[in-house]
Amino acid sequence: MTDSNDEVNPRIVERTSTKVVDPKFNCNITVSKMKRTSHVLSKNYDLKRYLDSAKWTFAPEISELIPKDTPAYIDNGEKYVERIARALEFFRQCALIGPSGTGKTHIVYLVAELAGLPLWEINCGLQTSVFDLFGRYVGLGKENWIDGLITSWCRYGGILYLDEANMMKQDIATRLNPILDQRGHMVLTEKDNEIIQRHKDAFLIISMNPVSSEFAGTKPINAAMRRRMSVWLNFDYMSVGTKIDQKEIDLVVRKTGVSQKDAEIIIKVGAELRKQYKTGELPYGPSVGDLINWAKIIADGTSLLDAADETIVSLTSDDHEIQGIVRKIIKKTAEM
Numbered sequence: 001m002t003d004s005n006d007e008v009n010p011r012i013v014e015r016t017s018t019k020v021v022d023p024k025f026n027c028n029i030t031v032s033k034m035k036r037t038s039h040v041l042s043k044n045y046d047l048k049r050y051l052d053s054a055k056w057t058f059a060p061e062i063s064e065l066i067p068k069d070t071p072a073y074i075d076n077g078e079k080y081v082e083r084i085a086r087a088l089e090f091f092r093q094c095a096l097i098g099p100s101g102t103g104k105t106h107i108v109y110l111v112a113e114l115a116g117l118p119l120w121e122i123n124c125g126l127q128t129s130v131f132d133l134f135g136r137y138v139g140l141g142k143e144n145w146i147d148g149l150i151t152s153w154c155r156y157g158g159i160l161y162l163d164e165a166n167m168m169k170q171d172i173a174t175r176l177n178p179i180l181d182q183r184g185h186m187v188l189t190e191k192d193n194e195i196i197q198r199h200k201d202a203f204l205i206i207s208m209n210p211v212s213s214e215f216a217g218t219k220p221i222n223a224a225m226r227r228r229m230s231v232w233l234n235f236d237y238m239s240v241g242t243k244i245d246q247k248e249i250d251l252v253v254r255k256t257g258v259s260q261k262d263a264e265i266i267i268k269v270g271a272e273l274r275k276q277y278k279t280g281e282l283p284y285g286p287s288v289g290d291l292i293n294w295a296k297i298i299a300d301g302t303s304l305l306d307a308a309d310e311t312i313v314s315l316t317s318d319d320h321e322i323q324g325i326v327r328k329i330i331k332k333t334a335e336m
């Protein structure tokens with residue numbers, strides 16, 4: 001894959017936004033509908049070899065959950081899209097590991113779009129209630145049951161994406177385990193122990209930050225879930241420390257119109273902040289999206305430092321001392 005596909009998004013002829021509230025899925029979904037002249041994006045990935053959208057059997061309602069217009073993912077020949085597709089085809093589930101902002105969520109959206117798979121997304125760090133995840137009664141009588149997100153995914157299929165899976169509460173993780181065995185099913189204890197077979201096209205992707213001595217604030221995923229994941233894919237920043245990726249510099253230039261020189265400083269600063277984040281010295285490492293935001297303010301005529309104050313400095317922390325460290329890194333890099 002090359003970064004040239006960044007420009008070949010599907011051409012949009014018409015865009016309308018509709019809010020779909022489907023009680024069956026117990027969630028409000030904002031859907032962007034668009035007509036396309038062609039779907040150029042898919043040509044850049046060899047996905048059909050593993051995931052063939054012609055094989056899916058979904059209820060038409062959930063096709064609303066297939067992501068659209070996901071930007072291209074830039075990599076250095078790692079073939080992440082194909083490897084995720086292969087893991088899903090072979091094992092139906094896989095894990096993505098990498099620091100914050102390395103594009104894990106981005107690539108899941110891309111795979112879902114290219115494969116034509118509805119996406120159910122849960123951030124496990126947000127302490128979503130068991131009711132929201134599994135379901136609940138909203139009135140008297142059996143017909144007043146509403147499926148939660150995980151139940152809907154199990155019943156209707158698509159990709160369930162569990163972000164920050166290591167933050168998942170133990171009781172939820174325990175209930176997921178039987179679903180994740182090869183011929184999985186789930187038991188709705190809340191609903192007379194109804195047994196729901198895992199839909200034949202129900203795939204699971206979990207993601208999390210790496211756990212290592214140098215990585216602050218992470219905890220390991222529980223052993224039962226770890227055992228049920230067959231494939232683990234590692235993600236990292238394009239540029240980190242002294243390793244600077246020209247493709248990331250080019251992306252910033254292309255997306256914002258800043259000069260090569262400014263883009264180079266931005267990426268070098270980003271790479272240093274990421275290094276310090278990975279060693280636990282800073283609380284946050286910027287994604288390429290964060291650096292692009294900084295560059296956009298510069299491209300509008302603001303100085304490098306003032307633009308940084310509005311974006312990257314405040315983003316890293318509210319703590320004045322830490323903000324001072326970030327400013328120092330920027331000044332030092334700009335003077336080099």
Ligand SMILES: Nc1ncnc2c1ncn2[C@@H]1O[C@H](COP(=O)(O)OP(=O)(O)OP(=O)(O)O)[C@@H](O)[C@H]1O
Nearest residue numbers: 072073074099100101102103104105106287288289
């Ligand atoms: N290789 C890449 N190509 C294109 N865009 C990227 C790439 N990596 C990251 N990005 C962009 O950086 C931003 C952060 O990416 P994303 O949210 O997917 O990271 P993440 O790994 O899911 O982070 P977190 O662990 O915090 O959830 C997004 O705007 C994404 O589009």
Ligand SMILES: [Mg+2]
Nearest residue numbers: 104105106163
């Ligand atoms: Mg994410």
